[in-house]
Amino acid sequence: MLNAQMISREELFNPVKILSVKISPSGHHFCEVRCDQKGTMNLFLEDGKALTHFTDPEIKRFYWSSDSTKIVFLKDVGGTRNFHIWIVDIKTKELKNCTEERELVLGNIYGISSTQSRAVVGIAGENPLYHDVYSLDLNTGSLEKIYTNSRFARIWLDDNLDIALKTEVHKNGAMTLVHANDEVLLNLSPDDSFHTTPVAIHGSCCTFLDTRTSDTTSLKTLDLKTGEEQILAHDPISDIGGLIFEGNRLVAYSTCYTKTTWHAFDPKVKSDLDFLSQRISTEFELLSQSADHNIWIVRSTSPLNGVRIFRFKRRDQTLTLLSQSPKIEGLVEMKPLVIPSRDGLNLVCYLTLPKHQKGPVPLILFPHGGPFQARDSFGFNAYHQWLASRGYAVLSVNFRLSSGFGKSFVTAGNGEWGGKAQDDLIDAANWCIKEKIADPEKIALFGGSYGGYAALAGLAFTPDYFACCVAACAPSNLKTVMQKVPLYWESSASPLSDEGV
Template sequence: MTALDAFPLIPRAHLFGNPSRAQGKISPDGKWLSWLAPHEGVMNIWIAPRSDPDNARAVTFSAERPIREHFWTPDARAVGYIQDKAGDENFLLYRVDIQSGEESCLTPFENTRVTIVGASETIKDTVLVGLNNRDPQWHDVHRLNLATGDLELVYENNAFAGFMADDTLTLRLAMAQNAAGGTDYFRFVDGAVEDEPFESTAMEDAMTTHPAGYTVDGSVLYWLDSRDRNTAALYAQDTESGTRELIAENPRADIGGTIRDKRTGRIQAYSATYLKTEWTAIDPAIGESLDWLRSQFDGEAGVMSRTDDDSIWIVWNDPGTAPIATYVFEREARRLTPFYVTRPELAEAPLQPMHPVEITSRDGLTLPSYLTLPPHAGGGDTDRPESPVPMVLLVHGGPWARDEYGYNAIHQMLANRGYAVLSVNFRGSTGFGKDFINASNLQWGLAMHDDLIDAVEWAVEEGIAPRDKIAIMGGSYGGYATLAGLAFTPDVFACGVDIVGPSNLETLLETIPPYWEPMVKTFHERMGNPGTPKGLERLKAASPLHKADAITRPLLIAQGANDPRVKQAESDQIVGAMKQAGIPVTYVLYPDEGHGFARPENSIAFFAIAENFLAECIGGRAEPLGDVIAASSTQVIEGEAHVKGLAG
């Protein structure tokens, strides 16, 4: 018996199966609670009177694909959700009347993706939506009556990537990419877009500068803005005079979330996330509530939902080493009532703390990162094991996204199986200012990859992991990083797990969804322009496909057949190249998934394959496969012999 065996194996189903409940909300009038929970094994919307929370009922009955997001209509008469088909990301909008139970699709169009353009605090029965049913590249703006489903065209769009409306549901702004790869912002005047922009950004500010909404009376437009600075600060702009006032700034992180007055739309508190999220209140009453909540909880906490009168909040608490819990918070009485625990089956599980760490890259950048250690490696508050343990470098997607502190199911599974898990915010990650993002321009497979290698070197030098037992794993860009790791630095990683990762950047850009076309210059400026000889050369050099014959270590690839962002051909290509070169590879395909896993049966099956693959490669433990493959849609295309139990 090893030291790790003293700690129970956490079942995969407890980590990746359906939660007991999720996404708790309160209706705008405070009369109803809602949440997502299984109905006949599939996540659906449930509601209950706040006065009688045990009197719960399902109001949707999806039988195959889980509902993953829901909301209340402003008039509190209905709940809504968006749903696609088998991962194609053509999301349609649905409404369920809470009294009659009648469900209707409000945007009943084929091959259409709905976006929410604007909602109102004062107009309760109407929203503005964008629909690309006329032209898949452009979203036309419509007024949608939430009660009747009536759609009225407001603006036929043939030029703009997005819009913003005020509380009267009047279009005020249109946004378009400019020749420099930045964004131009145009005003609407009498329903028409002005010829010249009133604000513009260069490419360097495009990801860190954008309008953040109007006050209810339309007199103030908030901005998150990095122009003439590094991190995005919060500004208030007078819409009549154009003058701007600095509201908040943080030297290490962009200003992120806000809490706003439900009646006026004015900002009452704001957040910034460097290693952890920090909220700062402007409004004293909001500050008192946030301070009181902090005093009640260990770990992280936040607000999920609020009533129109702001008297009741739904709040969550992530203790770090216990399952996330959700509460109903009555502000005036300062009373917390338990709502639910998301995964109560983890209450006795040996969950491990996540440690924020800072890693220095070879050229001096600080890489905010997160480390989780296995339970036998020291435990407690220490962020170093007593002796090196096998490690998985878990790379986030995007790449223009970020890792954050808090409960992470993949971290917990891998740590429980005996691995240190390291997630690195490499250059290009968002939230740390524009300089950090722009340091990644044209650096796919170069400095962005160097950051990951530097993190590996740090882990070895710090005694966290032995050099010969480090795996790389990730989804989307993280999948690309996995392929790049094995192809460009074939001696660094013992194995790799690629989930929906692109292998050929040239074909990736050729097949982006049509509704991304209005922003395509961003990809060209930050990755390489396939329309120029130098850009095409750069994309080919950064594509793992063209160095597939250099891969010598075991590789597991997973792909959703309906992925609109990273097409199945991206995985097919590199698997074909490896087969041609005589290199073993395991390839699993999911015919009912897109860019990642929505169905828990598929998540459980894939991570069963992944943990058994990793156990063979770097020596951790694994829960046997059992019958999870049969319960999923997994199709093993190649290499079933390389994973224990996969061949039956």
């Protein structure tokens, strides 16, 4: 590989970038989360002026107040994952930690009022596994407890910010969904609890994702008073992805098998989604929108253009580029593939080849982390580009356990770490060898988290197959990993139960 063809690692992995942008309800301002060279995150307005001056990571989520004068956000303290709840005034720059007096916060923001200067937030209670619920005055920063929680892992609010539903997760991973008065609404099996969840509640109408009667998620409405259900959408091979609402009205949803497809219930929204798919990429998401729904902030990803953030004015169909990272030449395409496993599963994979490939080249398998609630998707991948520019083919494999392809695809990997989930990686590599893409003597496995575990498993179970394995932040002893599970996992399910998670 000639040096002139190599892309600078510093450019590809440069931490200096805009991570997210949200438009104010008025549409007159937008707020950015920017990351500096040290990985520190701060809030900035559209004029480039900083609202915060933190020196440690991380800002997790942020929301505008309904009057577009304040921003409420979650901020990590000292890298401990103990998120405090902050408010900043965009005019005075006054910054307030609303939970400063509390040692353990583990904060969450459940909802922001669309008519009042009020939010509803969660703060770790007497039992830190569960969040008590508070009303937060965005003008004063004062907190008022409205619910003491002793057993519910999730709280769901309606559009008036009243508690509508609560979820209790049992040690075996099963889940019970109850009304605000604790009356049982649904009992979900461990398999369905991963995929069946409310997404929005407007009055007595709950929009939710459901796998109780299907393998992939169905998009449904549920009348919380009568129990009547209605199916809005279902895809037989992929789960429902993103949703777009205009106020209380669901106007669009996405699915993603190999690439993202947007589906609209509203003709005007369909026209806008088609416009964006043609102009920027099929792979985009709506980050925020103005209160009148005219201005969208969208983030797109594509192999050749990196990650870009746009302001889209729907009435006049104009796009303004707000951010692009990285902005460099020499990037190469990514090819989606569907490769069969030895036992008949379809593995959605993504292949990146070096420029001017001639004949079989060294192949690096790059499995994702997680593995639960995680998958690889089409778009910009810095690791793919980095390695391809150095002469390697790179293959990301959605092995069994990956999300997005239905519950049976996930459960096919139960108990198969280092087993059939590992076979999926080798099956995908063998396909590349058969297709004369990969050199069978030069197969490597590289990954982090679960991907790191897979790299270690490659060395342990099939050492002759791989020329090299690189494990980053890998769980090497599953027993000790489960014994030291983070506190915030324990309210979701107990991995030490007979069933585990």
